[in-house]
Amino acid sequence: MREPLIFEISKKGRKGCYLPPCDVPTQKVGEMIPEKYLRDKKAELPEVSEIDVVRHFTKLSTYNHGVDTGFYPLGSCTMKYNPKINEELSRLTGFARLHPYQPEETAQGALELMYTLQKDLCQVAGMDKVSLQPAAGAHGELAGIMVIKAYHEKRGDLKRNKVIVPDSAHGTNPATANMAGFKTIEIASNARGEVDLEALARALDDTTAALMLTNPNTLGLFESQILEIAEMVHKAGGLLYYDGANINAVMGYARPGDMGFDVVHFNLHKTMGTPHGGGGPGSGPIGVKKRLAEFLPVPTVEKADDGSFYLNYDMPDSIGKVKAFYGNFLVMVKAYCYIKALGTDGLKEASEVAVLNANYLMENLKKTYHLPYDRICKHEFVINSKNLKPYGVHTLDIAKRLLDFGYHPPTVYFPLIVEEALMIEPTETESRETLDDFIAIMEKIHQEAIDNKELVVNAPYNTVVRRLDEVSAARNPIIRWKKDE
Amino acid sequence: MREPLIFEISKKGRKGCYLPPCDVPTQKVGEMIPEKYLRDKKAELPEVSEIDVVRHFTKLSTYNHGVDTGFYPLGSCTMKYNPKINEELSRLTGFARLHPYQPEETAQGALELMYTLQKDLCQVAGMDKVSLQPAAGAHGELAGIMVIKAYHEKRGDLKRNKVIVPDSAHGTNPATANMAGFKTIEIASNARGEVDLEALARALDDTTAALMLTNPNTLGLFESQILEIAEMVHKAGGLLYYDGANINAVMGYARPGDMGFDVVHFNLHKTMGTPHGGGGPGSGPIGVKKRLAEFLPVPTVEKADDGSFYLNYDMPDSIGKVKAFYGNFLVMVKAYCYIKALGTDGLKEASEVAVLNANYLMENLKKTYHLPYDRICKHEFVINSKNLKPYGVHTLDIAKRLLDFGYHPPTVYFPLIVEEALMIEPTETESRETLDDFIAIMEKIHQEAIDNKELVVNAPYNTVVRRLDEVSAARNPIIRWKKDE
Amino acid sequence: MRYIPNTSEDRQAMLNSLGYEKIEDLFQDIPEQVRKAAVFDVGQGMSEYELKKHVRALAEKNQTVDQCISFMGAGAYDHFIPSFVDQLLLRSEFYTAYTPYQPEISQGTLQAIFEYQSLICELTGMDASNASVYDGATATAEAANMAVAATRRNKILYSKGLHPEYAQTLKTYCWSQGFEVEEVDLEQGITSAGQAEEKLNKKDAACLIVQYPNFYGCVEDLEELAKKVQAQKALLIAVVTEPVALGILKSPGELGADIVAGEAQGFGNHIAFGGPYLGFLAANEKQIRRLPGRIVGKTRDVDGKVGYVLTLQAREQHIRREKASSNICSNQALCALAATMTMSALGKEGLREMAETNLQKAHYAYRQLTSLPQVKAVYPGQAFFNEFVIELPKPAGEVIEELRKEGIWPGVNLSVICEDLNKCLLVCVTELRTKDEIDRLAERLGGVL
Amino acid sequence: MRYIPNTSEDRQAMLNSLGYEKIEDLFQDIPEQVRKAAVFDVGQGMSEYELKKHVRALAEKNQTVDQCISFMGAGAYDHFIPSFVDQLLLRSEFYTAYTPYQPEISQGTLQAIFEYQSLICELTGMDASNASVYDGATATAEAANMAVAATRRNKILYSKGLHPEYAQTLKTYCWSQGFEVEEVDLEQGITSAGQAEEKLNKKDAACLIVQYPNFYGCVEDLEELAKKVQAQKALLIAVVTEPVALGILKSPGELGADIVAGEAQGFGNHIAFGGPYLGFLAANEKQIRRLPGRIVGKTRDVDGKVGYVLTLQAREQHIRREKASSNICSNQALCALAATMTMSALGKEGLREMAETNLQKAHYAYRQLTSLPQVKAVYPGQAFFNEFVIELPKPAGEVIEELRKEGIWPGVNLSVICEDLNKCLLVCVTELRTKDEIDRLAERLGGVL
Ligand SMILES: Cc1ncc(COP(=O)(O)O)c(C=O)c1O
Numbered sequence A, B: 001m002r003e004p005l006i007f008e009i010s011k012k013g014r015k016g017c018y019l020p021p022c023d024v025p026t027q028k029v030g031e032m033i034p035e036k037y038l039r040d041k042k043a044e045l046p047e048v049s050e051i052d053v054v055r056h057f058t059k060l061s062t063y064n065h066g067v068d069t070g071f072y073p074l075g076s077c078t079m080k081y082n083p084k085i086n087e088e089l090s091r092l093t094g095f096a097r098l099h100p101y102q103p104e105e106t107a108q109g110a111l112e113l114m115y116t117l118q119k120d121l122c123q124v125a126g127m128d129k130v131s132l133q134p135a136a137g138a139h140g141e142l143a144g145i146m147v148i149k150a151y152h153e154k155r156g157d158l159k160r161n162k163v164i165v166p167d168s169a170h171g172t173n174p175a176t177a178n179m180a181g182f183k184t185i186e187i188a189s190n191a192r193g194e195v196d197l198e199a200l201a202r203a204l205d206d207t208t209a210a211l212m213l214t215n216p217n218t219l220g221l222f223e224s225q226i227l228e229i230a231e232m233v234h235k236a237g238g239l240l241y242y243d244g245a246n247i248n249a250v251m252g253y254a255r256p257g258d259m260g261f262d263v264v265h266f267n268l269h270k271t272m273g274t275p276h277g278g279g280g281p282g283s284g285p286i287g288v289k290k291r292l293a294e295f296l297p298v299p300t301v302e303k304a305d306d307g308s309f310y311l312n313y314d315m316p317d318s319i320g321k322v323k324a325f326y327g328n329f330l331v332m333v334k335a336y337c338y339i340k341a342l343g344t345d346g347l348k349e350a351s352e353v354a355v356l357n358a359n360y361l362m363e364n365l366k367k368t369y370h371l372p373y374d375r376i377c378k379h380e381f382v383i384n385s386k387n388l389k390p391y392g393v394h395t396l397d398i399a400k401r402l403l404d405f406g407y408h409p410p411t412v413y414f415p416l417i418v419e420e421a422l423m424i425e426p427t428e429t430e431s432r433e434t435l436d437d438f439i440a441i442m443e444k445i446h447q448e449a450i451d452n453k454e455l456v457v458n459a460p461y462n463t464v465v466r467r468l469d470e471v472s473a474a475r476n477p478i479i480r481w482k483k484d485e
Numbered sequence C, D: 001m002r003y004i005p006n007t008s009e010d011r012q013a014m015l016n017s018l019g020y021e022k023i024e025d026l027f028q029d030i031p032e033q034v035r036k037a038a039v040f041d042v043g044q045g046m047s048e049y050e051l052k053k054h055v056r057a058l059a060e061k062n063q064t065v066d067q068c069i070s071f072m073g074a075g076a077y078d079h080f081i082p083s084f085v086d087q088l089l090l091r092s093e094f095y096t097a098y099t100p101y102q103p104e105i106s107q108g109t110l111q112a113i114f115e116y117q118s119l120i121c122e123l124t125g126m127d128a129s130n131a132s133v134y135d136g137a138t139a140t141a142e143a144a145n146m147a148v149a150a151t152r153r154n155k156i157l158y159s160k161g162l163h164p165e166y167a168q169t170l171k172t173y174c175w176s177q178g179f180e181v182e183e184v185d186l187e188q189g190i191t192s193a194g195q196a197e198e199k200l201n202k203k204d205a206a207c208l209i210v211q212y213p214n215f216y217g218c219v220e221d222l223e224e225l226a227k228k229v230q231a232q233k234a235l236l237i238a239v240v241t242e243p244v245a246l247g248i249l250k251s252p253g254e255l256g257a258d259i260v261a262g263e264a265q266g267f268g269n270h271i272a273f274g275g276p277y278l279g280f281l282a283a284n285e286k287q288i289r290r291l292p293g294r295i296v297g298k299t300r301d302v303d304g305k306v307g308y309v310l311t312l313q314a315r316e317q318h319i320r321r322e323k324a325s326s327n328i329c330s331n332q333a334l335c336a337l338a339a340t341m342t343m344s345a346l347g348k349e350g351l352r353e354m355a356e357t358n359l360q361k362a363h364y365a366y367r368q369l370t371s372l373p374q375v376k377a378v379y380p381g382q383a384f385f386n387e388f389v390i391e392l393p394k395p396a397g398e399v400i401e402e403l404r405k406e407g408i409w410p411g412v413n414l415s416v417i418c419e420d421l422n423k424c425l426l427v428c429v430t431e432l433r434t435k436d437e438i439d440r441l442a443e444r445l446g447g448v449l
């Protein structure tokens, strides 16, 4: 008895909420708005009662797997526990019920929180100035690459129209470069899974605007030659952009600023424990070195001499605005709470255990699965299902079979440089017991694949729906309900 | 993979919350508390992390059926929709964070709310004075019957040691009478399912303290001779107690006070939409006629001449306290919100639709099931599975089979005067579509019982656990986890 | 139409399908006189936003313990509640369910109660616990009932150290059942063993009820009292209003209590102007079948899977009617769930830590306050957990009034509760108070005396 | 140990099992110089209760719209949000999930997005919607990108009636891609059709972007503009910041828009100091494959059961990398869920009712305010929904300051946004304002002028 669409339970005349009354003297609508502008047909919103809406979305929720449901080792996504206190505090009316244009004097608490968060993020990343504007990681990338563009432009260095990305990079990196008007140059990784310095050297020239890198990279490996890389890029006149999706691996052990990066974005919805929300809202602040500060998007939050806080729009060389208002404020509140709860030591400890958990999983899983880069990993690692190819079982099958055991599968088929990749990130908020159970199930599936291929390639069995036909979904897209369907 | 006990996932050294630090100069514990009073073994609470606790109880919740999960036609329990706004408002710190002994001047909002609620409940029930103290319906019964006891005692009418209850009464009625030191006299119902006036007459004498009645009674039938009954009881020197579990049937159509009742209790967790919480907390205020007001439990909330509100303990003839403090305050907040949201008309409408829905269900179900009392019902009605006896299928089987279709079953085997009873109360918050679906499934099960007995008597199949062995549970009670089990 | 899905068209169609014309037709069975009279007025309904504004305004008229520095306890203890507790309580599968009558679709509630019972047993050192009763006061009264049933004696002895509101509730219950009630005095803040013995020696008492730690904060010598009680074949009922104390104190069970009754609000439930709280009731093996209310037991289903059910129901009103051990039906399940979550989160070490922090902070406060020249310790030398009584040179009410202006609630005014203690203040210090706050109390109290 | 289950013993045992001694061994791959430098300071961790006190204190430093009478809009609209919305958002299955990459265990999110897309299509009168983008401003910029791709022209025309922050965002995006941007003036509050035509006639514009109703509250004649745009084979992009208006106004789709971008915060999301909100983006059939971000489609599983999946992914960065239609990855899913719940609760009639109440209240306020002798309507005769501009005899900032003292926030000071409007106030009146509050504004505004 799958829950129908909300439209399918609509019944004429029903209403799911109780609006404030219209208590003013009224006019005819036609006298206020010319007829030609008025809808002659009401929008076909569903007509349902409050209990219908509540039951509908309660039911839908049960079709989902979240971190609170169980283990969620989705590589690159840092699916750590989302502390409940942060949900509570971000909902305080003193945050949720502020208008973005209310006088600054009446929003000092909010501004102070943002100011401190800017400072704290500078600390964690070793950068000089932070902007909280971007709404997510990719948005941070875009804003950050724009800052780099503005920097070169200001210097009159106008031929720098290329951004270098390794072939292991996340899709948003090349997409961002493109969206910021750059050409993307992809360079191959070396046998250790790191940036190939020779390839980099070949790619660098006076048209290089920047190198985008994440460190640890998407293989979960630390770019051990990062200082050399930074020197090479800088020498060529380019800047270094740090994709901070993986900062959870290195807090207290490596700061992008110290590695030579000029711009960094955070994913607060990864590193700082704010929830992913089924795909957002996130928050993707960017931090820059001093010489780039003037190009940050407006406004930043500043502290005046009298100790009060204000929004600073007075930045003539700013790239401008990258979204309306000041970023995803309530997400910032959660990240702020997270940082204050953990403190310096807690953040470092988070990285330590994230890395420990990952190495523990890796060492145990490599007994059954193929590990293409066999070295210490950071917060995540990549294995593949190569060994199972002869049996006709693929990474996708393993992922689907995991569903039957109550797990969210790892990230699959990424990074692209590992065939049949399974990218696994346990995070620090999982216990050894959870890891052990997962290892056992992964081993079991491996054995199943060998003994009983059909069982695996037809999985899952225990889910609300089974494998879905994505091909016809894309070929013949039905992407909305329509009244007469 | 059933969720284990929280004790079973315990691991030494884990902690699920983060306590405020001990920031005072400390002393040795033994210097503060003599050794002989100190535990030498810590209590075996589980050692789990925050994410463990959250996942554990999240998982447990999914094993439950609530009103938000689906239809819950549990007779006598009024499982109506619990408005979410009431949950929100009762959690305001201005209510949740008040100490019961804080100065009255600092709790005027709370007291005002209680005062208004007392007044409003008087209105709904037609009584003169209300006490909000009792924590649930049965507690209200006890307090109410004690009031009656005090009344007779004060008048020196000391031989009144009996309470009459109809055989259709809820179990709490006779249990209450007993707990208040009375003897219970049970009288049989007549063929119409109502109080038999002759039986009543026979039972009444100068030892009668009270008659306890619910109206509509537990068959969902209105006691049409209620005025005669009241007159008889009063003439005999007894009082009338109204079990208000069923007030949802008659708001705006009948008030206990107008029917001649002297004492009434409310179940705010039924009539006023506050949630049942899996078995409480409820709230069971009692209302009385003026001549009984002096006996109410202390304190009541009163309004002073200057408009301020206070707790009145100055009631020398009060039965005293029936619990600590002032009742289940936060539940009262929800009930208050409910009453204010609906208003006079809304409450009346709630009863109207509750009765309409019940009659609609009854008329449709009686086409397949046996309806022992075939007349207009109020908010609920009782059918039975008599017709299915020849097929070896009982009420319990029907109840269990309903689980497979996502329904909470009706109340079963109650009232006791109907064999194989199914007591069905749809409430006003269900739609016609929900009722129609339920009717269809009830018909389907009826047919299944005839065609395929085994299917029904072995149900349920789709639940986390299937039929449980209650007999050995009671014979060999395991009612706690123990460390070395 | 508030919260009612069926529209007027739906209703009319349904009425018609039943052969009625109008809704009033369904109320014809009510005598006209009654119907006519049934007019009432609770005002006009409010839209959700209006309601919110209205109720918020009421809430804002109150001053909360967060808006001051509170040292109030006396049966309502403000302890740390992890934030996740309330968020989990809002899972509607829990709070919109009824009592778990249908175990197959109530395993969430049932397993949680089983865990609750286990935790209460661990804390109290008893063999069995029920699923909760209304509050500590009614738990005490129910325990007295149990003792009467067990001993077939009907006199109840209780120590003057019992929370006054519990004592009053006990008296009400006993009056209605015709039980006798007698108070045992205190000596230097704890139950007079001599007087207790004397009264017990009459061999007509069903039980002795002693609070642990008692209302005035003092830790009673339960073991000694237990011996005296047992010698006369009565039952010892220990009452615990501050269960956090059991994180560090020996359990009443270990000390010989037959029944432990109490209040578990301190775990996971807000002080909430006095309710809803949850009474707990635990007993040793022998008394299990006398426990009132719900009890959950472990069993298996037809496929052999573990499951939980309401059990020993032959004690209860819906089966036994007038012969039931109590009339209780609904209890305080959701409060018990909150307590279960909180105790689980605290865990073995956390509970101990929390208890110790209370102890340390309270004793620090005691030292600071009693070192003020004008302040006298009322029960010097008695062991206490997180509450103690001080005597002031002037009426406590006045002092409270003055400190309130400075944002400090220094404690509960004992004169309101026991007339003879009008210069006494019952001061409670939980883990939520900081050293600074305690110092501030000491400093300001010194200032106003 | 915050939020970390593994104890130090666990960790040591795990380390040992891997052949390491200490945690630092796992960080040997980081150059020593980098490791040494990586010292930072964000302060000491706080316990949960300390954190709560600290953060509450910050929150209390702010004044909320509930603590005054607010007439602020300008892209952030304070509408009624049913209480259940937040409680459902707290269902952790929703908010602790990632983007629904694994459809079999993400049907809740996926179906909700499908419903969201359908609702947005219904509202806007378009064929397709994506699953949301960051906000209205970035939605506008993404729409411009789509137009460039569709027309292979790279000049963007936008009306001065576009929200200034959206225009600024648009300019930033266009600058970085090397697109040209040109503003079209207003005439009496609405886009100058003449100037638009003139600029379009150059045939080099990819699109004309027009806000509906525009930033100054006026309802644009989209139909007329659409004709002019289509005549030159450009696209008309309608931007909606106040989607409640679409409950009563003709949908942009019906009036000829090719793309509708906008902000849906007004449905179910708090004003929250500017975020998180949710940008919506809807397009007609032809532009579907140019939409950025996630799109959910309906399909069936191997057993033939209906299910939902992310679809048309060949537009997206994780597949197409530098050739993707946008770099967007995470969007504002939970905000979209809130909007979906709220639109569902409003429904066909409720949305219309809400829109009408806004309209009536705003027009009532307009009449009251403009009947003050000192107040001038800035765009008399123009149709408006729930926002309008008035001119005062003195700087708006001063008036705001004075009324603030009386608990009234009379509107947004336009001088902050457009220097030349320094005596102008943008007044927004939603369904939450009452007649009394509007009268009070009129009265007090009269008082301070
Ligand atoms: C390495 C990397 N970079 C960037 C992103 C984009 O982040 P967001 O989804 O917040 O835009 C991700 C997200 O998965 C990522 O893993």
Ligand SMILES: Cc1ncc(COP(=O)(O)O)c(C=O)c1O
Pocket: B076, B077, B136, B137, B138, B139, B170, B172, B214, B218, B243, B245, B246, B267, B282, B284, C328, C329, C330
């Ligand atoms: C008719 C009747 N009376 C009394 C009660 C007892 O109410 P409570 O459970 O609130 O104690 C009930 C509860 O089911 C009932 O149905």
